[in-house]
Amino acid sequence: xxxxxxxxxxxxxxxxxxxxxxxxxxxxxxxxxxxxxxxxxxxxxxxxxxxxxxxxxxxxxxxxxxxxxxxxxxxxxxxxxxxxxxxxxxxxxxxxxxxxxxxxxxxxxxxxxxxxxxxxxxxxxxxxxxxxxxxxxxxxxxxxxxxxxxxxxxxxxxxxxxxxxxxxxxxxxxxxxxxxxxxxxxxxxxxxxxxxxxxxxxxxxxxxxxxxxxxxxxxxxxxxxxxxxxxxxxxxxxxxxxxxxxxxxxxxxxxxxxxxxxxxxxxxxxxxxxxxxxxxxxxxxxxxxxxxxxxxxxxxxxxxxxxxxxxxxxxxxxxxxxxxxxxxxxxxxxxxxxxxxxxxxxxxxxxxxxxxxxxxxxxxxxxxxxxxxxxxxxxxxxxxxxxxxxxxxxxxxxxxxxxxxxxxxxxxxxxxxxxxxxxxxxxxxxxx
Amino acid sequence: xxxxxxxxxxxxxxxxxxxxxxxxxxxxxxxxxxxxxxxxxxxxxxxxxxxxxxxxxxxxxxxxxxxxxxxxxxxxxxxxxxxxxxxxxxxxxxxxxxxxxxxxxxxxxxxxxxxxxxxxxxxxxxxxxxxxxxxxxxxxxxxxxxxxxxxxxxxxxxxxxxxxxxxxxxxxxxxxxxxxxxxxxxxxxxxxxxxxxxxxxxxxxxxxxxxxxxxxxxxxxxxxxxxxxxxxxxxxxxxxxxxxxxxxxxxxxxxxx
Numbered sequence: 103x104x105x106x107x108x109x110x111x112x113x114x115x116x117x118x119x120x121x122x123x124x125x126x127x128x129x130x131x132x133x134x135x136x137x138x139x140x141x142x143x144x145x146x147x148x149x150x151x152x153x154x155x156x157x158x159x160x161x162x163x164x165x166x167x168x169x170x171x172x173x174x175x176x177x178x179x180x181x182x183x184x185x186x187x188x189x190x191x192x193x194x195x196x197x198x199x200x201x202x203x204x205x206x207x208x209x210x211x212x213x214x215x216x217x218x219x220x221x222x223x224x225x226x227x228x229x230x231x232x233x234x235x236x237x238x239x240x241x242x243x244x245x246x247x248x249x250x251x252x253x254x255x256x257x258x259x260x261x262x263x264x265x266x267x268x269x270x271x272x273x274x275x276x277x278x279x280x281x282x283x284x285x286x287x288x289x290x291x292x293x294x295x296x297x298x299x300x301x302x303x304x305x306x307x308x309x310x311x312x313x314x315x316x317x318x319x320x321x322x323x324x325x326x327x328x329x330x331x332x333x334x335x336x337x338x339x340x341x342x343x344x345x346x347x348x349x350x351x352x353x354x355x356x357x358x359x360x361x362x363x364x365x366x367x368x369x370x371x372x373x374x375x376x377x378x379x380x381x382x383x384x385x386x387x388x389x390x391x392x393x394x395x396x397x398x399x400x401x402x403x404x405x406x407x408x409x410x411x412x413x414x415x416x417x418x419x420x421x422x423x424x425x426x427x428x429x430x431x432x433x434x435x436x437x438x439x440x441x442x443x444x445x446x447x448x449x450x451x452x453x454x455x456x457x458x459x460x461x462x463x464x465x466x467x468x469x470x471x472x473x474x475x476x477x478x479x480x481x482x483x484x485x486x487x488x489x490x491x492x493x494x495x496x497x498x499x500x501x502x503x504x505x506x507x508x509x510x511x512x513x514x515x516x517x518x519x520x521x522x523x524x525x526x527x528x529x530x531x532x533x534x
Numbered sequence: 535x536x537x538x539x540x541x542x543x544x545x546x547x548x549x550x551x552x553x554x555x556x557x558x559x560x561x562x563x564x565x566x567x568x569x570x571x572x573x574x575x576x577x578x579x580x581x582x583x584x585x586x587x588x589x590x591x592x593x594x595x596x597x598x599x600x601x602x603x604x605x606x607x608x609x610x611x612x613x614x615x616x617x618x619x620x621x622x623x624x625x626x627x628x629x630x631x632x633x634x635x636x637x638x639x640x641x642x643x644x645x646x647x648x649x650x651x652x653x654x655x656x657x658x659x660x661x662x663x664x665x666x667x668x669x670x671x672x673x674x675x676x677x678x679x680x681x682x683x684x685x686x687x688x689x690x691x692x693x694x695x696x697x698x699x700x701x702x703x704x705x706x707x708x709x710x711x712x713x714x715x716x717x718x719x720x721x722x723x724x725x726x727x728x729x730x731x732x733x734x735x736x737x738x739x740x741x742x743x744x745x746x747x748x749x750x751x752x753x754x755x756x757x758x759x760x761x762x763x764x765x766x767x768x769x770x771x772x773x774x775x776x777x778x779x780x781x782x783x784x785x786x787x788x789x790x791x
Binding site: 114119120121141142143144145146147149150153154155157158161162165166167168169171212216217220226227228229232239240243244246247250257258259260261262263264265267271272273439 | 544545546547548549550551552553554556557559560562563566571574575576577578579580596597599600625626627629630632633637651652671672713714715716729730732733734735736738765768769772
């Protein structure tokens with residue numbers, strides 16, 4: 103193939119959230135340009151959050167993302183509680199976790215069924231699957247609806263919760279509605295079994311690149327809802343308030359979203375990173391599924407993020423059942439919403455479906471925001487995706503353009519990027 | 535009769551309202567029997583160059599690129615329907631209009647901000663004509679289905695022009711102010727079923743104001759309840775910064791004439 107020029111420009115990668123382009127130019131197997139451009143319009147959230155009251159922060163910040171607004175709300179209330187010295191009750195945490203895992207289920211199902219599966223089944227979207235795989239589509243809709251309804255039970259809706267507040271839940275769920283959802287969760291186990299059966303037949307593209315992984319860590323459970331520390335796949339632990347000693351963000355010219363690195367370079371966050379770091383604490387049923395799908399903690403294939411999402415969906419479903427049963431086993435108590443703001447800094451770290459999410463707020467003594475810094479999972483993954491690109495392309499450069507294009511698109515999709523998020527929350531320094 | 539051809543596009547937004555279409559899980563398969571989706575970047579790879587009967591767009595106009603983008607979409611669309619607060623009244627995106635564009639960019643990106651294209655945020659109707667708008671942050675999936683059905687049947691859909699308080703009272707909620715929270719319900723456009731107060735929160739007027747809101751009276755109520763004038767303005771602004779500025783500009787224009 104003498105003088106073969108490859109010029110691939112994927113304008114607005116499909117089946118991802120937000121606007122991103124893939125650029126590859128190569129001559130005779132030599133890469134000249136290869137990057138993931140982020141063209142999403144900046145929204146400048148941190149600029150307009152400054153000077154606002156603490157009780158506006160969460161409902162504004164969740165508007166960063168329509169897919170993971172409960173994760174943003176969670177990071178936001180954790181930051182506020184950290185700053186004001188509030189310890190929410192066991193009941194509040196149990197209720198929040200039902201909504202939290204509901205979002206995890208709905209987001210993972212959306213990704214592995216609607217956005218990623220069509221690539222493996224050789225169709226351009228979920229729409230042709232309505233004809234060819236009707237039972238699978240109905241199953242996906244049922245699972246996704248279950249996730250949404252869990253969110254609805256606790257916080258009114260899954261896209262931008264109606265009321266997600268620091269300290270306590272402003273409304274207690276109706277026991278009959280909890281009971282009904284509990285039954286649906288038990289039924290959903292069968293749907294998930296079928297999803298696992300489908301995914302066990304799909305073949306991932308061959309590709310491996312070892313990279314550092316970061317995830318939330320909690321001594322008491324699989325790190326998701328709240329990071330007690332940030333844990334690296336190399337065993338390093340970082341205190342939540344000291345995240346800047348581990349993670350450095352920087353601006354690159356071709357992206358409206360910042361990139362990030364650790365002292366070891368690019369790193370990965372998300373379902374596969376969590377699976378590798380916190381495998382021991384995964385629910386036994388999820389471990390069985392991982393085994394059935396052939397996923398192990400030494401996996402270095404980023405295409406397997408989608409498989410890790412299937413495994414985590416099983417974990418989140420079991421956690422949801424556990425917390426619903428906890429709530430159903432007692433009379434829920436009304437708690438007064440009496441938040442007393444005070445000056446200081448608070449850091450809230452949670453896992454969005456697509457990875458480590460940090461909200462860092464500083465308040466003055468009137469409870470107004472004087473500094474906001476948020477680190478978004480997709481920002482952290484962008485650098486890693488580009489490193490994957492550079493490792494992958496030389497291995498596939500002899501293949502036809504369409505195949506190269508598809509493999510690059512599938513790689514981006516595997517990370518389940520949330521580009522609106524990545525572009526809308528960046529570093530802010532107060533200037534007054 | 536051929537199915538109407540529909541498409542979904544996104545501009546500056548969180549794409550939650552595109553996602554809200556997928557949230558119609560119970561009805562989605564029925565909708566797909568009556569409507570053919572021909573382009574929708576977030577959900578499918580298929581694209582079209584043909585004209586489209588009904589185009590839904592979420593997001594605001596916030597860059598020079600967005601202006602060109604929405605004009606191109608307008609040319610291809612028989613009906614253009616902005617969905618969600620960003621597209622209908624600028625939503626929280628318009629809060630950046632309260633800053634100079636360079637100042638806002640610099641706060642967020644530092645010196646590197648100069649490379650980014652950003653202009654004051656506008657809703658879609660401020661740039662191109664639209665057939666109907668579906669408000670809300672996010673838009674309500676049930677309302678979306680009702681409006682789409684009306685539009686496809688050639689009927690003119692309607693939005694309520696009474697405040698959220700009406701729906702909240704009908705649900706027999708304790709008044710948000712009685713709970714020591716601050717609410718925009720008295721001036722906010724209903725149609726959401728007062729979901730936020732019903733789940734223990736407060737209204738932030740994400741659907742914009744009713745046609746003739748008593749802004750002055752509500753301004754006084756919020757101050758009596760303990761907000762400073764600056765805080766009152768911030769509350770009004772959360773979702774309605776563009777709407778407030780636009781109304782002010784039009785009033786000035788009328789005065790001149």
